[in-house]
Amino acid sequence: MSTQTAPWIILFTxxxxxxxxxxxxxxxxxxxxxxALIAAGTGCALxxxxxxxxxxxxxxxxxxxxxxxxxxxTIGVTLDHLSKxxxxxxxxISVLVFIYSLGYMRDEEGYSRFFAGLSLFLFSMLGIVxxxxxxxxFIFWELVGVSSYILIGHYYSKDSAADAGKQAFIVNRIGxxxxxxxxxxxxxxxxxVVFSELIESIPGLAMAPIYLTVACILIFMGTIGKSAQMxxxxxxxxxxxxxxxxxxxxxxxxxxAAGVYMLARIFPILExxxxxxxxxxxxxxxxxxxxxxxxxxxxxxKRILAYSTISQLGYMVLGIGVAPTSDVAMFHLFTHxxxxxxLFLAAGSVMIAMHHEVDMWHMGGxxxxxxxxxxxxxxxxxxxxxxxxxxxxxxKDLIIEWAVVKIPFLGWLxxxxxxxxxxxxxxxxxxxxxxxxxxxxxxxxxxQPITMLVPMLILSVLAxxxxxxxxxxxFFKLVRPDHELVPHLLHPLLYAMFFGGxxxxxxxxxxxxxxxxxxxxxxxxxxxDNVYFWFVNNIQGGGAAFLSWADRWxxxxxxxxVPSKLTxxxxxxxxxxxxxxxxxxxxxxGAGVVGxxxxxxxx
Amino acid sequence: xxxxxxYLIVSGLxxxxxxxxxxxxxxxxxIFMGLELMLNAAxxxxxxxxxxxxxxDGMPNYNGQVLVFFIITxxxxxxxxxxAIIVALFRAKQxxxxxxxxxxxx
Amino acid sequence: xxxxxxxxxxxxxxxxxxxxxxxxxxxxxxxxxxxxFVALAAIFVTLDAYFISVVQVLVYAGAVMVLxxxxxxxLDLREEKRRRVRLSAWVGGGIIVGxxxxxxxxxxxALPALNVVKPAVSQPMANxxxxxxxxxxxxxxxxxxxxxxxxxxxTVGVVLLSKKELK
Numbered sequence: 001m002s003t004q005t006a007p008w009i010i011l012f013t014x015x016x017x018x019x020x021x022x023x024x025x026x027x028x029x030x031x032x033x034x035x036a037l038i039a040a041g042t043g044c045a046l047x048x049x050x051x052x053x054x055x056x057x058x059x060x061x062x063x064x065x066x067x068x069x070x071x072x073x074t075i076g077v078t079l080d081h082l083s084k085x086x087x088x089x090x091x092x093i094s095v096l097v098f099i100y101s102l103g104y105m106r107d108e109e110g111y112s113r114f115f116a117g118l119s120l121f122l123f124s125m126l127g128i129v130x131x132x133x134x135x136x137x138f139i140f141w142e143l144v145g146v147s148s149y150i151l152i153g154h155y156y157s158k159d160s161a162a163d164a165g166k167q168a169f170i171v172n173r174i175g176x177x178x179x180x181x182x183x184x185x186x187x188x189x190x191x192x193v194v195f196s197e198l199i200e201s202i203p204g205l206a207m208a209p210i211y212l213t214v215a216c217i218l219i220f221m222g223t224i225g226k227s228a229q230m231x232x233x234x235x236x237x238x239x240x241x242x243x244x245x246x247x248x249x250x251x252x253x254x255x256x257a258a259g260v261y262m263l264a265r266i267f268p269i270l271e272x273x274x275x276x277x278x279x280x281x282x283x284x285x286x287x288x289x290x291x292x293x294x295x296x297x298x299x300x301x302k303r304i305l306a307y308s309t310i311s312q313l314g315y316m317v318l319g320i321g322v323a324p325t326s327d328v329a330m331f332h333l334f335t336h337x338x339x340x341x342x343l344f345l346a347a348g349s350v351m352i353a354m355h356h357e358v359d360m361w362h363m364g365g366x367x368x369x370x371x372x373x374x375x376x377x378x379x380x381x382x383x384x385x386x387x388x389x390x391x392x393x394x395x396k397d398l399i400i401e402w403a404v405v406k407i408p409f410l411g412w413l414x415x416x417x418x419x420x421x422x423x424x425x426x427x428x429x430x431x432x433x434x435x436x437x438x439x440x441x442x443x444x445x446x447x448q449p450i451t452m453l454v455p456m457l458i459l460s461v462l463a464x465x466x467x468x469x470x471x472x473x474x475f476f477k478l479v480r481p482d483h484e485l486v487p488h489l490l491h492p493l494l495y496a497m498f499f500g501g502x503x504x505x506x507x508x509x510x511x512x513x514x515x516x517x518x519x520x521x522x523x524x525x526x527x528x529d530n531v532y533f534w535f536v537n538n539i540q541g542g543g544a545a546f547l548s549w550a551d552r553w554x555x556x557x558x559x560x561x562v563p564s565k566l567t568x569x570x571x572x573x574x575x576x577x578x579x580x581x582x583x584x585x586x587x588x589x590g591a592g593v594v595g596x597x598x599x600x601x602x603x
Numbered sequence: 604x605x606x607x608x609x610y611l612i613v614s615g616l617x618x619x620x621x622x623x624x625x626x627x628x629x630x631x632x633x634i635f636m637g638l639e640l641m642l643n644a645a646x647x648x649x650x651x652x653x654x655x656x657x658x659x660d661g662m663p664n665y666n667g668q669v670l671v672f673f674i675i676t677x678x679x680x681x682x683x684x685x686x687a688i689i690v691a692l693f694r695a696k697q698x699x700x701x702x703x704x705x706x707x708x709x
Numbered sequence: 710x711x712x713x714x715x716x717x718x719x720x721x722x723x724x725x726x727x728x729x730x731x732x733x734x735x736x737x738x739x740x741x742x743x744x745x746f747v748a749l750a751a752i753f754v755t756l757d758a759y760f761i762s763v764v765q766v767l768v769y770a771g772a773v774m775v776l777x778x779x780x781x782x783x784l785d786l787r788e789e790k791r792r793r794v795r796l797s798a799w800v801g802g803g804i805i806v807g808x809x810x811x812x813x814x815x816x817x818x819a820l821p822a823l824n825v826v827k828p829a830v831s832q833p834m835a836n837x838x839x840x841x842x843x844x845x846x847x848x849x850x851x852x853x854x855x856x857x858x859x860x861x862x863x864t865v866g867v868v869l870l871s872k873k874e875l876k
Binding site (some may be wrong): 639 | 739814
């Protein structure tokens with residue numbers, strides 16, 4: 001085992017396991033689950049081992065195809081600090097979620113299919129992490145989209161699940177189109193798609209700042225789609241139709257972080273295009289605040305967490321936009337993966353206890369029925385809300401500090417979003433676990449089996465402690481803004497935000513039987529979904545109707561029907577030459593030969 | 604002395620007679636004989652060309668004769684197969700007249 | 710002298726060839742065909758192609774003709790009954806044959822190079838068989854082998870075709 005081979009083993013074990021599960025899965029559920037677990041476990045163990053290995057020289061890179069002298073596509077791995085950390089996050093979270101899924105999916109149909117999908121997802125995600133060039137990353141980027149589609153649509157017989165899968169796929173396609181254009185622009189400008197070569201050749205392009213800015217913003221569109229930033233965030237809440245482990249692993253901890261990871265990967269390029277970074281920061285900040293607003297009025301326990309995810313991803317994107325090193329955003333990605341995964345697992349545990357009820361106003365009083373889940377949820381919530389000295393506190397505050405220093409307006413905006421975060425998550429906590437039981441199911445809820453609790457407990461520890469300074473130093477090289485520059489008001493304000501949000505929530509929701517406040521604007525997600533719906537129905541629908549008309553009457557009739565009928569008519573006419581008399585054929589043949597002779601002579 | 608043109612004219616006439624036989628006769632056997640005449644006309648041309656184009660050593664170009672040899676061989680094979688087909692056809696239809704063999708048509 | 714021999718045999722050959730396509734009795738046609746082949750063999754001799762001449766007599770006049778006669782006997786073909794003369798066939802055939810001949814005369818008359826007198830060969834009485842053999846086995850060895858295979862295939866095919874019942 002060497003540092004050369006380990007990444008390849010990490011990458012391809014999940015693919016092999018996905019294939020094996022699809023082949024053999026129908027024989028045994030245990031076999032499918034253990035195959036998936038073995039693959040994830042191998043990846044996890046190797047990632048931890050690899051993290052402490054020095055990187056020796058250039059990594060192996062295989063020629064894939066050569067498209068002329070200009071474009072040589074390779075399949076290769078990058079193994080630097082960034083990808084090592086991301087490997088750790090992805091594989092470790094995967095193992096925990098896989099274990100949790102053993103319990104969560106125990107009575108579900110499509111058990112093997114589910115684990116095959118998870119393995120395929122893991123393979124694609126690891127491909128993004130390890131890719132050493134844009135083309136390979138793009139391929140795995142799309143593979144992640146496919147596995148996400150498969151997993152969201154796991155209950156494909158349910159219309160809403162199938163539609164959510166389609167929506168996720170199509171919305172991502174919009175972002176990916178920009179991403180692809182951006183890759184092409186960069187390639188056109190530098191003649192390479194390999195990250196290391198790109199970063200070397202970028203200073204030569206700094207002369208054309210507008211060109212580079214456009215390319216970077218187009219690439220950022222990939223992030224907007226995959227990391228669910230405004231205005232392409234609509235798919236993420238709907239993707240909660242998938243099984244909860246999927247929401248936890250893909251739509252909270254890892255896959256949606258791929259966009260942020262990709263930005264971190266090209267951070268040296270972004271550094272020399274300040275305009276692009278400013279746009280990135282604004283989109284991140286606005287997303288962060290708007291998603292937090294939307295989260296305050298949802299009643300579906302998973303959707304609240306989904307909007308929270310969008311909001312937290314907004315922080316990370318903002319971090320890329322304002323901080324001088326990508327590690328600031330990666331640090332938040334790291335802590336967010338821990339506590340958001342935990343929150344989703346806890347929510348899944350509640351759902352199982354509630355027989356798949358997701359409306360929190362039908363729950364209540366679960367603290368006595370499911371105490372372990374409640375404690376786990378509570379710890380994850382503290383980290384998310386930024387309770388002092390939990391992991392989320394360290395990472396989020398760092399981003400807010402940088403934002404306040406660089407773009408003050410955005411900084412104060414996301415500081416307010418931190419207050420909203422505390423408010424909406426405590427609201428969920430109080431409504432679900434406190435008060436009186438509001439339905440039959442809530443009265444008879446039971447605690448979950450050990451396979452589900454253990455991953456949650458592990459994640460709880462991580463959620464609280466993953467941000468401690470010695471861990472920060474071990475995994476990241478963080479840079480803090482100068483003390484002079486940070487307003488002295490900021491930290492007290494953040495404390496106030498946390499306690500204020502939590503307190504207000506407690507005041508309003510601690511014993512509420514129904515929501516005491518109602519803001520339709522937020523409940524309806526700022527009406528963005530409605531705008532899209534209107535757009536798709538009227539404008540895009542009209543275009544589709546026109547194209548369908550054109551297809552039927554122009555393509556089908558003129559291009560397809562006319563030549564086909566013409567050919568048929570010619571064939572019908574020529575059939576009368578088919579006399580069945582060989583001498584007639586000989587006559588035609590002879591006439592042809594003589595005609596040819598005359599043509600030859602006359603030349 | 605006969606010239607190359609003489610040989611070619613005779614060859615062409617023989618070919619024309621063979622072609623006429625193929626086009627006009629209705630007995631499939633006679634049509635077959637017409638085909639043989641046409642092959643022979645081609646042979647005559649080839650041998651004449653071979654004789655009239657001497658090589659550097661003053662001998663005829665034997666490549667032409669080798670080709671004729673091949674044609675004769677193939678013709679022998681063709682006659683054998685063709686006649687076998689005619690026999691099979693006669694067994695099935697009890698006729699050798701091409702006008703009666705016209706089921707392959709629209 | 711040569712011209713006289715050539716003329717005689719050419720006329721004989723063409724006359725018998727005409728006989729093939731004009732006579733009504735298949736047996737007469739076949740006999741005319743033999744005579745035509747033999748006359749052609751004689752013309753080959755005037756071209757100093759002795760080997761080809763002998764092969765012509767052996768294969769065509771011998772083997773092929775026996776086959777033809779054998780089949781005529783086997784099928785018990787009688788003299789063709791007078792059928793209605795098909796005017797269209799005769800006109801069409803005539804046009805094509807005439808067109809072909811006119812094209813031929815145009816070519817021959819347009820090319821003076823074709824009017825060459827037969828050049829003398831350096832060894833008039835050379836061993837013709839040996840020379841053809843050299844050409845055949847040295848330059849055309851592979852085609853020669855292939856033609857052997859072709860004959861074998863034809864033999865097998867004929868046997869199959871002539872079986873009473875194909876299974």
